[in-house]
Each structure stands twice: as structure tokens, then as C-alpha cells.
Amino acid sequence: xxxxxxxxxxxxxxxxxxxxxxxxxxxxxxxxxxxxxxxxxxxxxxxxxxxxxxxxxxxxxxxxxxxxxxxxxxxxxxxxxxxxxxxxxxxxxxxxxxxxxxxxxxxxxxxxxxxxxxxxxxxxxxxxxxxxxxxxxxxxxxxxx
Numbered sequence: 833x834x835x836x837x838x839x840x841x842x843x844x845x846x847x848x849x850x851x852x853x854x855x856x857x858x859x860x861x862x863x864x865x866x867x868x869x870x871x872x873x874x875x876x877x878x879x880x881x882x883x884x885x886x887x888x889x890x891x892x893x894x895x896x897x898x899x900x901x902x903x904x905x906x907x908x909x910x911x912x913x914x915x916x917x918x919x920x921x922x923x924x925x926x927x928x929x930x931x932x933x934x935x936x937x938x939x940x941x942x943x944x945x946x947x948x949x950x951x952x953x954x955x956x957x958x959x960x961x962x963x964x965x966x967x968x969x970x971x972x973x974x975x976x977x
Contacts, residue, residue, distance in 0.1 A: 946974045 844850050851858040950971050 943974065946971070 853859060
């Protein structure tokens with residue numbers, strides 16, 4: 833009889849009526865179930881994301897290895913020679929071209945305008961606003977160009 837009694841105590845935890853009579857244990861069982869489900873679901877999601885990222889990285893490694901092999905074999909040497917020697921139809925832009933001269937003049941005009949604005953600010957508005965730090969940073973940036 834003792835043996836049947838011990839086996840019945842184990843089986844009573846499986847019976848839903850046991851938990852319906854004890855709502856605190858039912859709530860605890862539900863909470864444990866929900867947390868266990870979230871834990872395993874999150875692990876599965878993390879594992880899936882990790883596998884996707886690894887496959888992307890492997891593809892990138894293969895692509896980079898192929899590029900490295902092409903460079904080692906000299907497949908791109910003809911393209912490099914054309915680019916630097918000007919054989920590709922149009923030579924590289926010369927540094928003394930009119931476009932570069934215009935760009936340099938524009939940069940100088942912008943610098944002069946900024947220096948004029950800064951000197952006027954220093955002369956008439958220094959200490960009368962809340963933008964002192966930002967103006968200093970802006971001026972340092974433009975003067976370093």
C-alpha cells in the first residue's frame with residue numbers, strides 16, 4: 833500500500849484538477865512555463881540571427897579572397913595602367929585645370945567671408961549671446977580647411 837501511495841503522489845501533480853484547487857501553484861506553473869518558453873524562443877532567435885550573420889561574413893570573405901587572387905594574378909594591372917597612363921581614352925584631370933582653379937578661388941572667397949564674419953562677431957557681439965562655444969568650433973573648422 834505504501835508503494836501505491838507514493839506513486840499516486842507523483843501522479844497528482846500531472847492532474848489538472850490539482851492545480852485548479854490551488855491557484856497560486858497554477859500561477860507559478862504558468863509563470864515558469866512562460867519564462868521557459870521565452871528563454872528557449874530567444875535562444876532560437878539569437879541562434880538564427882547568428883547563423884545568418886556568419887553566412888554573410890563567409891560570403892564576404894569569399895568575395896574578398898577572390899579579389900585578392902585577381903590582384904595577385906595581375907588581372908587588374910591592365911586597368912590600372914590605363915587609368916594612370918591615360919590610354920583609356922580620357923587622361924586624368926590635371927591639377928592645373930580651370931575647374932580646380934575655380935574651386936580654389938571659391939574656397940578662398942568662402943574663407944575670406946568667414947574671417948570677415950568672425951571679425952565682425954568679435955568686434956560687435958562677443959559675449960552677448962549663448963553661441964560662443966559653437967562659433968569657436970565652427971571657426972576652427974572653417975580655418976582648418
